[in-house]
Structure formats: C-alpha cells, structure tokens
Amino acid sequence: MTTRPTDDADKVFKALADPTRRLLLDLLCKRNGQSLGELCEGLAMARQSATQHLGILEDANLISTVRRGREKLHFINPVPLHEVYERWVRKFETQRLTLLHDLKQELEGD
Amino acid sequence: MTTRPTDDADKVFKALADPTRRLLLDLLCKRNGQSLGELCEGLAMARQSATQHLGILEDANLISTVRRGREKLHFINPVPLHEVYERWVRKFETQRLTLLHDLKQELEGD
DNA sequence: TTAATATGCAGGCAATTACCTGCATGTCAA
DNA sequence: TTGACATGCAGGTAATTGCCTGCATATTAA
Incomplete structure (x- = not known):
C-alpha cells in the first residue's frame, strides 16, 4: 500500500505544479463542463x-x-x-508586513 | 533579459509542490531568519x-x-x-458559487 | 596558525513525471 | 447492425526530481 498517508493539500499543490493542468483549469474557467475532446483542442498534446x-x-x-x-x-x-x-496562503498573508520587516531589519544591519 | 511573469508563477507553483519546501516555509514562518544549519535540524535529510x-x-x-x-x-x-x-487563485475564488452551480445543474439532469 | 564550524559544489542513482504509441471498449446515428 | 466517434487502458521512454556521498572553501575561536 502507500508508504505514508497522502494529505489532500499535497495532491492539490502537486496538481497545480504543472502548466498544462493550470491551463486545463483556465479552459474550464472560461467554459465549464467541457468534454475531453473539447479540452484537447486547446492543448497541443495527445488525447x-x-x-x-x-x-x-x-x-x-x-x-x-x-x-x-x-x-x-x-x-x-x-x-x-x-x-x-x-489554511496555507493566508497564514503568510496575515504576516506579510511582519515578514518583510524582518528582512529589511537584517539588511539594515540589525 | 527579463523573465516572463508566467515563468515566475510556474517557479512558485513548482516550488510549493514539494512537502519539504512547504515545511521549510513553515519553519521560517515560526522563526524568520534561520540559518541553514538551524533549518536542517527540523528536516530529517542531509544538509x-x-x-x-x-x-x-x-x-x-x-x-x-x-x-x-x-x-x-x-x-x-x-x-x-x-x-x-x-492573479490566479482569486479568479476561481470569485466564480466559486457559479462554478459549483454548474456541476449541481448537470448532476440534476440539466 | 590550527581546529572546529558553516556552507558550497559536483557527480551519481533510484523514483517519478510527462509525454508517446497501439489497441480495446463503449456509444450514437444511419 | 454497421461504421464513426469518444473515451479507457496498457506499456514504453526520455527528462526531471530528490536524495545521497565526497570533497572544497570560507569563517570563527583558541
């Protein structure tokens, strides 16, 4: 079986890592409910x-x-x-200014 | 030569695709400005x-x-x-209810 | 200077990924 | 039923990835 439990977030991140898959989501965003054949027309690769x-x-x-x-x-x-x-991006978003401040502080010589 | 914004986004998505790299960001979120050695203590792999x-x-x-x-x-x-x-997530976020509606409509028999 | 510490760099290797071709199955329309 | 269409499934392969070991360089402290 699996070596370790695959969490959902990992699958989502890995799925988003490929430009073709992001393009597929873009195509579906333009027109939702497309068939495989329709989606293939915008791709430049085998079905x-x-x-x-x-x-x-x-x-x-x-x-x-x-x-x-x-x-x-x-x-x-x-x-x-x-x-x-x-659950993930927002954590860094809320600390945005603080995190930027850390680096600025260090660059200025602490 | 400047890199295109699509390449930048691709690098970010690919960087986030690995659980170790997301853990590294988490570690830095807890305490920003850590050294390589300090970060390695929380990892379980070679430096x-x-x-x-x-x-x-x-x-x-x-x-x-x-x-x-x-x-x-x-x-x-x-x-x-x-x-x-x-530039990317928000596009789907703003259409969230609409996109969910599309599927619901289809499942109900169009 | 010398020894310990912190990091940099190069090459190798197994697993994964992203593509392909070839063929099988299922569905619709004439 | 037959032929065209839409998708499913099974390998095969080149490139990439993630990890390793071994050695080199640079900095600090005694």
Whole structure:
C-alpha cells in the first residue's frame, strides 16, 4: 500500500505544479463542463496525455466529471483551492508586513 | 533579459509542490531568519539536500538570503505568494458559487 | 596558525513525471 | 447492425526530481 498517508493539500499543490493542468483549469474557467475532446483542442498534446492530466486534477478533487453518453464532461471544483488558500496562503498573508520587516531589519544591519 | 511573469508563477507553483519546501516555509514562518544549519535540524535529510530545496525556494523568490559571517540566514518573501493568489487563485475564488452551480445543474439532469 | 564550524559544489542513482504509441471498449446515428 | 466517434487502458521512454556521498572553501575561536 502507500508508504505514508497522502494529505489532500499535497495532491492539490502537486496538481497545480504543472502548466498544462493550470491551463486545463483556465479552459474550464472560461467554459465549464467541457468534454475531453473539447479540452484537447486547446492543448497541443495527445488525447491520452490530457487524460492523465485530468486524472491528476480529479484525484486532487480540483475537478469533477460526469458521464453523458459517450462524452465525459469536466467541471471545476473550487473548494480545494479555497481550502489551500484559507489554511496555507493566508497564514503568510496575515504576516506579510511582519515578514518583510524582518528582512529589511537584517539588511539594515540589525 | 527579463523573465516572463508566467515563468515566475510556474517557479512558485513548482516550488510549493514539494512537502519539504512547504515545511521549510513553515519553519521560517515560526522563526524568520534561520540559518541553514538551524533549518536542517527540523528536516530529517542531509544538509546538502536541504540546500537544494532552499535554492529552489530562493530561485522562485519565495525566500531571500543574507550572509552573515559563515552563516547564511533565510527570510520569507511573501510577495510571490500574494501575487499567485491575486492573479490566479482569486479568479476561481470569485466564480466559486457559479462554478459549483454548474456541476449541481448537470448532476440534476440539466 | 590550527581546529572546529558553516556552507558550497559536483557527480551519481533510484523514483517519478510527462509525454508517446497501439489497441480495446463503449456509444450514437444511419 | 454497421461504421464513426469518444473515451479507457496498457506499456514504453526520455527528462526531471530528490536524495545521497565526497570533497572544497570560507569563517570563527583558541
């Protein structure tokens, strides 16, 4: 099985690390609910490669899929991004001025 | 030659993709301005490995370093994180309810 | 100066990643 | 049913990543 429990935040960060996957989220942001074929038109890589990227996004819970006939529709799930922001980015955001002050202080010779 | 903003964002996302590097930012958030040796105490890997991680964080401009004697002090730079949030996360944040609505609508049978 | 300390640099190696090709399965329309 | 379409699945590979060891350099303190 797994060597250690993979936390959700890690999956989200890793999913966002690839420019193709961020582009896929951008494409879905422009028009939500696109099929695999539609998304592939904006990509410049084989359909099978896009499938893998979409699988990673889905595993990170950043998108949800719905099968309709022979098509698979993709929808953004903004919740994980919101959680990453709330639990992780905000911590540094609230200390922004303090952190910048630390460096300035050091550069000025302590 | 100046680097394009997309490259900067890519560096930040890739830097944040590793749990060790996120831990390093956490450690610096608890106490800013730590040396390489001090940061290594909380890591469980060779010092040289930590150096590589810190190099990636510095290249992404997420930390800045100051040499003091034989020590190298590390400081968080919260600006890139703020920019990533502003230019990227916020786009999805503002459409949060709309995006969730799209999926709900589809699941209910259009 | 000498010894201990703090970091820098280079090369190697196993695991992962991101792409590909080839083929199979499932669905719709004529 | 048949043929076209949309997606699924299974390897294969080159590049990247994350970790290591070994050695070099620079600074401080005795």
